[in-house]
Amino acid sequence: MSYGTNVTYRYDGSFNGLMTAVYKAISSKKMPENIISEEDSQTILFHEEVVVSDEEISSKMQKYIREKISFDALDNIRRCYFSNAKEKEMLILKYILLGKKYGRKVDTMLSVDTVITMFKVVKRFSNEANFYREFLRFTENEGVLSSVIEPENFVLPYIVYHYEQRIGNLDFLIYDKTHKVALIHKDKHSDIVFIDDFSLPEADDKERFYRELWKGYYNIIGIKERYNEKLRMNLMPKKYWKHMTEFEDMFGNNKENKKCLMG
Amino acid sequence: MELLEKLKILGDSAKYDAACTSSGVDRGGSIDGIGNAASCGICHSFAADGRCISLLKVLMTNYCLFDCKYCINRRSNDIERARFEPRELAELVINFYKRNYIEGLFLSSGIIKSPDYTCEQMIEILRILRYEYKFNGYIHAKAIPGADPLLIEKLGFLADRMSVNIELPSEESLNKIAPDKSKRNILLPMHNIRTGIEENHTEIVKYKAAPKFVPAGQSTQMIIGATPESDLQIITLSEALYKKFSLKRVFYSAYVPVGDEKFLPSKETKPPLLREHRLYQADWLLRFYGFEAKELLDEKHSSFNPLLDPKCNWAVNHPEFFPVEINKAPYELLLRIPGVGVNSARRIMMARRTANLNFKDLKKLGVVLKRAQYFILCNGKMTEGLKVTETAVMRELMSASVVKKLDENGAFPDNSYGTQISFFDNENKNLSMEDSVKCLTGQM
Numbered sequence: 276m277s278y279g280t281n282v283t284y285r286y287d288g289s290f291n292g293l294m295t296a297v298y299k300a301i302s303s304k305k306m307p308e309n310i311i312s313e314e315d316s317q318t319i320l321f322h323e324e325v326v327v328s329d330e331e332i333s334s335k336m337q338k339y340i341r342e343k344i345s346f347d348a349l350d351n352i353r354r355c356y357f358s359n360a361k362e363k364e365m366l367i368l369k370y371i372l373l374g375k376k377y378g379r380k381v382d383t384m385l386s387v388d389t390v391i392t393m394f395k396v397v398k399r400f401s402n403e404a405n406f407y408r409e410f411l412r413f414t415e416n417e418g419v420l421s422s423v424i425e426p427e428n429f430v431l432p433y434i435v436y437h438y439e440q441r442i443g444n445l446d447f448l449i450y451d452k453t454h455k456v457a458l459i460h461k462d463k464h465s466d467i468v469f470i471d472d473f474s475l476p477e478a479d480d481k482e483r484f485y486r487e488l489w490k491g492y493y494n495i496i497g498i499k500e501r502y503n504e505k506l507r508m509n510l511m512p513k514k515y516w517k518h519m520t521e522f523e524d525m526f527g528n529n530k531e532n533k534k535c536l537m538g
Numbered sequence: 539m540e541l542l543e544k545l546k547i548l549g550d551s552a553k554y555d556a557a558c559t560s561s562g563v564d565r566g567g568s569i570d571g572i573g574n575a576a577s578c579g580i581c582h583s584f585a586a587d588g589r590c591i592s593l594l595k596v597l598m599t600n601y602c603l604f605d606c607k608y609c610i611n612r613r614s615n616d617i618e619r620a621r622f623e624p625r626e627l628a629e630l631v632i633n634f635y636k637r638n639y640i641e642g643l644f645l646s647s648g649i650i651k652s653p654d655y656t657c658e659q660m661i662e663i664l665r666i667l668r669y670e671y672k673f674n675g676y677i678h679a680k681a682i683p684g685a686d687p688l689l690i691e692k693l694g695f696l697a698d699r700m701s702v703n704i705e706l707p708s709e710e711s712l713n714k715i716a717p718d719k720s721k722r723n724i725l726l727p728m729h730n731i732r733t734g735i736e737e738n739h740t741e742i743v744k745y746k747a748a749p750k751f752v753p754a755g756q757s758t759q760m761i762i763g764a765t766p767e768s769d770l771q772i773i774t775l776s777e778a779l780y781k782k783f784s785l786k787r788v789f790y791s792a793y794v795p796v797g798d799e800k801f802l803p804s805k806e807t808k809p810p811l812l813r814e815h816r817l818y819q820a821d822w823l824l825r826f827y828g829f830e831a832k833e834l835l836d837e838k839h840s841s842f843n844p845l846l847d848p849k850c851n852w853a854v855n856h857p858e859f860f861p862v863e864i865n866k867a868p869y870e871l872l873l874r875i876p877g878v879g880v881n882s883a884r885r886i887m888m889a890r891r892t893a894n895l896n897f898k899d900l901k902k903l904g905v906v907l908k909r910a911q912y913f914i915l916c917n918g919k920m921t922e923g924l925k926v927t928e929t930a931v932m933r934e935l936m937s938a939s940v941v942k943k944l945d946e947n948g949a950f951p952d953n954s955y956g957t958q959i960s961f962f963d964n965e966n967k968n969l970s971m972e973d974s975v976k977c978l979t980g981q982m
């Protein structure tokens with residue numbers, strides 16, 4: 276692979292598009308200066324080359340990664356792609372190049388920066404996906420459970436299976452406010468769709484009843500003699516509190532209480 | 539009584555039980571039911587004390603015939619009492635579960651009418667959940683000491699995990715403080731559950747569809763600091779429990795005074811949290827690091843060092859094992875280095891197959907060099923420019939939170955250790971490991 280070419284690839288932001296760009300870089304044996312997605316920058320760069328997403332090339336590339344590197348490597352690449360890591364495209368390309376050279380051994384090369392960075396990105400991503408198994412809360416309204424989340428990474432595809440297993444017999448909706456995407460599960464079937472805006476339905480009496488019960492329980496279960504605010508915040512970062520039932524009064528999500536407070 | 543009131547009373551009475559996990563069993567969802575179980579366990583929230591909330595932890599009732607002195611629910615204590623109707627509790631669990639508040643139920647109970655009757659009522663709650671609501675989430679049920687073994691067995695086929703709390707670390711204390719309980723009544727169900735689990739395993743090998751008995755195993759809990767047992771006695775007991783009853787976990791619960799009772803610490807006594815923490819660390823060493831209880835403490839040093847975690851303490855007392863060559867040492871030895879955990883030890887094993895590791899690499903692999911540096915060599919060399927003085931070593935090994943806990947005089951303000959520990963003003967006199975640090979530093 277030769278360096279010093281200053282071409283920048285621009286792809287459409289899809290995974291297939293990225294795989295096509297990677298393929299292009301590898302087959303032309305020229306290391307691009309950068310790979311950017313459509314959204315990254317509006318101004319057209321001088322040495323820019325537009326990569327047209329090609330499904331066939333993409334699946335060829337993925338097959339190559341699975342077989343020549345490893346199944347785990349492909350999983351890492353996908354998670355990295357769905358993450359909000361800066362310059363993730365170049366990281367993916369460099370990681371694949373290492374994999375091309377060393378095969379499945381690449382994931383044991385923990386003293387190489389590219390591998391370490393990849394692992395960190397994947398770890399952050401997986402941690403966040405995990406947090407949304409824990410701290411996500413549903414509101415029930417007319418037989419449908421709905422929830423709003425604000426993840427940094429695009430974790431929805433990675434929590435679908437979990438909620439299908441858990442409450443697959445019920446209808447539910449999870450709205451990712453950051454990426455404006457919703458997971459809709461209806462009649463035992465899930466879809467991921469773009470939705471511009473969504474807010475939770477107003478809580479009805481039954482929903483209020485269970486929320487009050489949960490808050491009541493939450494507030495007594497801590498042992499006073501052991502209160503430890505720092506520990507709580509470490510384990511449950513404050514950014515998640517906003518959409519959690521147990522803290523709704525703190526964030527004014529509880530409209531009724533707000534009314535009371537105001538007068 | 540309103541449900542909210544009941545929930546507060548019965549949650550409040552259950553909160554001193556330390557077991558919180560929902561781990562140990564993997565079960566997918568079912569076609570017509572609700573819920574699954576993930577073997578890694580899921581915490582859905584953290585309470586103000588930083589403890590994980592995974593299960594709805596409640597008592598079925600806090601009425602109790604027994605009079606265990608350490609327990610807020612003891613018969614002689616004047617508190618408000620309540621009792622859940624089986625159906626009411628089952629419905630609450632389902633509604634909490636749906637909303638993703640919890641992974642399932644942790645059900646314990648005071649003893650009403652008789653141990654058998656109590657156990658039957660608990661079975662009814664679990665039956666409704668499992669058969670009427672087809673609930674596949676996690677259930678942890680407390681075995682009621684003294685209940686008929688057949689009832690305990692029935693409960694075990696409905697629950698994922700069971701626990702029988704050993705409560706106090708010695709029979710003598712148990713007799714004194716929990717006069718209605720006996721060692722036999724605690725160990726017998728523990729034994730039965732273990733046998734049940736083993737028989738069930740062979741059953742499942744034979745018939746795949748055989749119902750599962752306590753698939754997530756059993757656990758127990760000990761109260762720390764209510765009675766005079768030493769740390770050595772406690773971890774020796776834990777070790778025996780792990781071996782004899784194949785327990786999944788032993789939980790330790792720092793005693794929070796529930797009144798001024800004879801034989802028990804006074805109401806003003808603070809719960810010995812640091813001691814509890816040390817016991818958990820030691821427990822971890824027993825389960826995952828290949829340590830034995832007798833390596834960690836002995837008759838002469840029968841309590842853990844408040845200033846050092848048990849692993850560092852062991853390391854400074856065993857200079858003969860160090861320094862360890864990172865690029866050669868076997869896994870078991872890597873695990874014994876302060877600052878190297880199970881994960882980083884595994885990563886070292888992996889990474890050194892393709893590269894010779896230096897100190898910079900170790901940092902990337904997650905090794906806490908601040909601690910580890912005094913105990914390791916990379917390619918025969920130690921960290922460049924490392925100043926090995928006793929003070930430096932000790933300071934790096936003590937966790938910041940412990941250092942913070944000491945007041946200016948080097949004493950613990952809450953006096954949880956009884957004696958004043960002077961460290962900073964006269965560090966060489968009072969540290970029992972001082973000599974070994976010297977050997978250690980001399981060697982390096």
Ligand code: SF4
Nearest residue numbers: 602604606609612648
């Ligand atoms: S049996 Fe003892 S420990 Fe259990 S609830 Fe009754 S008094 Fe408390």
